[in-house]
Amino acid sequence: MITRFLTDVRVKFNPFSKRAKPARLFLSLIPPNARVDGMKIETKMLPRTSKEPATLDVKFKDGKEMKLELEKMRITEVMEEVDRHSRVLARKEELTGN
Known part of the structure; x- marks a missing residue:
């Protein structure tokens, strides 16, 4: 997963x-x-009895925000969504020569 273009993860x-597995795995993929x-990086642990869906909010260096509902x-799929925009940013960076 390309994480160098991420500025904010919630x-x-x-x-x-059981439906929190994508959230836990995403956090484990972020480098130390x-x-x-x-x-x-902001994490909010919900109580055991909570029925709220797991969510992931990602903000990129170019200002784009992505809100994903991890329940579904x-x-x-989460990695594909995040990497799709990260690859676009990598191409832009490569073309500008930075």
Whole structure:
């Protein structure tokens, strides 16, 4: 997963729910030095009895915000969505020569 273009990650999930697996896996894919490199990571753990859906909000360096409902998605779909915009940003960076 391409994470160098992410500036802000917000995850909200119930850690005891079976449907929270994509949220947990997404957090595990973020490199350990991401906070040092300037990424803001916010996690909110919901109580065990909560019926709120798991959500992921991602903000990119170009200002685009992506809101994903993780209840309906698998981790591969989440990675595809995030990587799709990251590849566009990588192409732009490559073309401008930065």
